[in-house]
Amino acid sequence: MALSTGSKRVKTAVFISGTGSNLKSLIKFSKLKKSPISIELIVSNNPKSKGLHFGKIFKIRKKIFNFKKQTITEKEILLYLKKRKINLICLAGFLKILSKNFIQNFDGKILNIHPSLLPKYKGLNTHKRAIINKDEHSGCTVHFVNSKLDSGKIINQKKVKINKSDTPQSLAKKVLAQEHKLYPKAILKIFSL
Numbered sequence: 001m002a003l004s005t006g007s008k009r010v011k012t013a014v015f016i017s018g019t020g021s022n023l024k025s026l027i028k029f030s031k032l033k034k035s036p037i038s039i040e041l042i043v044s045n046n047p048k049s050k051g052l053h054f055g056k057i058f059k060i061r062k063k064i065f066n067f068k069k070q071t072i073t074e075k076e077i078l079l080y081l082k083k084r085k086i087n088l089i090c091l092a093g094f095l096k097i098l099s100k101n102f103i104q105n106f107d108g109k110i111l112n113i114h115p116s117l118l119p120k121y122k123g124l125n126t127h128k129r130a131i132i133n134k135d136e137h138s139g140c141t142v143h144f145v146n147s148k149l150d151s152g153k154i155i156n157q158k159k160v161k162i163n164k165s166d167t168p169q170s171l172a173k174k175v176l177a178q179e180h181k182l183y184p185k186a187i188l189k190i191f192s193l
């Protein structure tokens with residue numbers, strides 16, 4: 001894996017589709033002295049992503065790509081990332097599934113955060129599924145992205161207790177609060193390996 005900081009911070013793009021609360025926590029982390037990354041770009045497939053406003057607040061370049069023709073779009077994104085010398089992608093609530101070709105072009109340099117204790121509950125509606133199955137815990141996972149959905153090597157995880165009164169919404173809120181801490185820790189971990 002060609003993930004090395006040398007003396008400079010690794011230029012990073014964060015891909016979002018929605019609210020962008022993980023994006024915000026990553027931006028805040030990237031400003032700390034100990035951070036090995038600098039966030040240079042926010043990419044979204046959705047022009048209505050609320051998280052895009054963090055680009056304005058933190059003066060980070062934003063780029064919206066239309067995924068209707070995904071193969072062509074992915075080629076455009078790859079070119080754009082190359083032009084900007086981006087060397088790490090953090091998926092943060094990005095709801096498009098990237099192609100094998102795209103992932104191979106960024107091999108070992110794409111991370112994702114997922115709201116479950118993988119390998120349990122890949123895909124969507126993770127909290128609802130955990131509650132229906134009467135699980136005692138849910139949680140979140142940061143992992144490397146490979147060509148199989150939510151199946152890449154796990155970097156770290158955080159457990160969250162499910163209470164009897166929890167709804168998918170209340171559980172999502174508790175897990176999200178942990179995600180904001182877990183993603184920066186995962187980044188520190190991979191750069192210290």
Ligand code: GAR
Pocket residue numbers: 016017018019020021022023051092093094095113114115123124176179
């Ligand atoms: C987060 O809970 C993230 O784990 C999840 O979407 C939410 C995005 O929140 N990602 C997935 O479900 C990907 N499969 P945010 O936009 O506030 O960061």
